Amino acid sequence: MDKINISDIDKKWQSFWSKKKNKFKKTDKKKKFYCLEMFPYPSGKIHMGHVRNYAIGDVIARYKMINGFNVLHPMGWDAFGLPAENAAKENNLNPKDWTKKNISTMKYQLQLLGLSIDWDLEISTCDEEYYKHQQELFIDFYNKGLVVRKETYVNWDPAEKTVLANEQVIDGRGWRSNALVERKKLHQWFFNISKFSNELLEDLNTLKEWPERVKLMQKNWIGKSVGCEIDFKISENDNSVRVFTTRPDTIFGATFLAISADHPLCESYIKQAKFIEFKKKCSRVGTTEEAIANAEKIGFKTDLEAEHPFIIGKKIPIYVSNFILMDYGTGAIFGCPAHDQRDFDFATKYKIEIIQVVKSKDFEKLKTEKKAFTGDGSIINSDFLNGLTITEAKEKIVKEIEKKKIGKKKVTFRLKDWGVSRQRYWGCPIPMIYLKDGSVVPVDKTELPIRLPDDIDINSKGNPLDNHPTWKKTKHKKTGEDAIRETDTLDTFVDSSWYFLRFCSPKLKSKPFDDEAFKYWMPVDQYIGGIEHAILHLLYSRFFMRAIKFCKKDIKIKEPFRGLFTQGMVCHETYKDEKGKWLSPDQIENTKLGKKSKIDGSKVKVGPSEAMSKSKKNIVDPESMIKIFGADAVRWFILSDSPPERDVQWSTAGVSASHKFILRIWNINQKILDRKQTEISSDDEKKFELKFNEYIFKITDLIENFQLNVAIAKIYEVASLMESNIDKKIGNKNLLVSQIKFMKMLLPFAPHLSCECLSKLEGKNFFEEIQWPKIDKTLLEKQEVTLVVQINGKKRGLFVAKKDLSEKDALSEAKKIENIKKNLKDKKILKNIFVKNKIINFIVTG
């Protein structure tokens, strides 16, 4: 019997596939399948999360390939980003070199997994061949009005002289500099994503193959709210304040107006010392959403009053308040303290009148608990609205408002425009220039790409592009006048918002993508990645597709990803030594007295299993695992232990068991090859065939439904079936044919072993002609079924019968069972329940 050397067969088949460049495309071009996994950020080495992502993707890609599909299965690198700049600062090298080195390491590691990736299609977002086209798209968007320049508030790190993302601000301080972060107003570039708010929301309904959870998260993020705008006349002058509300039904309970500190009406106070002090107080609150949410409500009372639109002669004070945001609604509200918690808190603090307008028996009780009543009820104290329900009142008041021409029904979205400017070096330069007269224009497309300079001082404070001696100096192509380049670069989410389009024609020089290739491959049939991208990346990509459609008439597609699958994380136990320092799994030793530290032999405290992370050191290196157990075992384990959408616990015992199973399959294969002819028993043969065919059916169904862990459980069962039939009276040919089918079913999961076994079975190395085994439907019909017999709903016996046994025959068969006879004795059968192929239930007396 041949012995197997796992690392030899890994190498053999990886080199076989790589020589063929994984181009196993079928002649049937009609059946295309675009299988895409989220491309990685080249941070240094691959981690188990990548292994899981790409193992799942590879199962789907290979399964589709051997089902006759023409499969696009590419890979690339999300190569721009902050870590490269930070690493460059620490090691005093260029971000480009650092990135390239990481890409080559990670590509080598991914190849060790034996993925069916077509590496000819490899792209990297930091290559000018890629970002050139991104700049082109940016200009297209700009020309169509989808890019705007606006002034907004940002988190400004005064030490680093740069803008920080919200997640880079920790407790109000810069994560690197530890400097107090300021709110600063800056001119920034924005993608006009809010133009598509309603479309992005409505079209979620068309995404039938997306997880409901992701769609819901996007729905909440877009945040549609239906309400109305109302103009309040200012008593002191002819101006008015426009407010937005979703509760126009509470208008009679309005006792104050509140406007944002950035509201145009505040302009006349800007120079007042009191107002300046108030604004200072506001900006002292952090910029994280949580900090804002928990901040105390403070107000600045203006000397203005507004006229209540429905109560003649009633004047209500106007406040400037920190809880009103300028970029939501109109930046102004009317406060109805009785029925809104924030308004209630504010009114209590500034002793503003509280008028109840919705009936509730708990109102006074809630008031003493300092709570507003936000529930349902009928309207009171509201003139012509009295007695109506909230819904009725909303309808009626909106009609009145529209009749009086002081406002109208209005839909508002939470989704804001996407700010894409970053004061960074390692990103795609924004192809815009500033002219002397202050205007801003795009560069001429013939000048693309606007390249990143290599000779930068990475250690300079602020943006190295801005500090570069010559880079930003340029000339306007049309007029020849001097101009200054935009020195901000694009958010890296832009890079990943269209890479899936580039994969359709990654080498094309003239355009971002080829129209024919686009038509053929798009949309992505199956997209696979982490849940952490549920909102931003997926929403931005959906926006990009629409923006491109808006710019190019012949693009018909709106949704880039037809199917989406979000996999769970890879977790591992956490370890701490006696001093509370984190230990990595390879610093742990198993002894009879428990786990000990390899470093000093001290006792180790085992913590809960958590997502693998550098900070907790609970990381297992995929490369070393592959070297020990082989690529198939690593892939197998990570797929077998949990449903792919849930978190999986990594365990060395588990992967070692997978390795043993790989060897067991090899042994089964050898035993079948070495088997001597046996006498045939038609009975054994038939049973085996029926059972085997059923497994093809089940495994096919399970893969189609992404139940990969259950599919693997069935493969274990097939292995046992094969093993137990080697000594039975089954023809060699039948066993061999079944083993070939078995190995084909194994191929998406453990391709190296599968191909090696197939080559032994068929006597040649082959791949192209592999076809997923066919299900014999007539055999499925012949399958026997187990009928369960219950008495009063309790299981009392079972028997195996032919499929579709009639009720009459089933009942008489059931009554022959010893235990059933015993239980039916002296009892009267009141009713028989019979469900074909499933169950018999006798309902009896007593």
Next chain:
RNA sequence: GCCCUCGUGGUGAAAUGGUAGACACAAAGGACUUAAAAUCCUUGCCCGUAUGGGAGUGACAGUUCGAGUCUGUCCGAGGGCACCA
């Protein structure tokens, strides 16, 4: 605060309203071996030698001949959104 998801053995988990715990990990016992490793077999809560019986899917109700699965209330864990007017 609002919204969503999930609670099944020592563990990861299976189960179109129809045999709960498939499959695997770990454990215990056994076989082989001088021994170990490897491999294989058995066991898994309670009563019983056993055929068998009882309890049992976070808790309590309900619908049903039959509920892990459907409905309601509660408890617990995780996630998303969060001065969004």
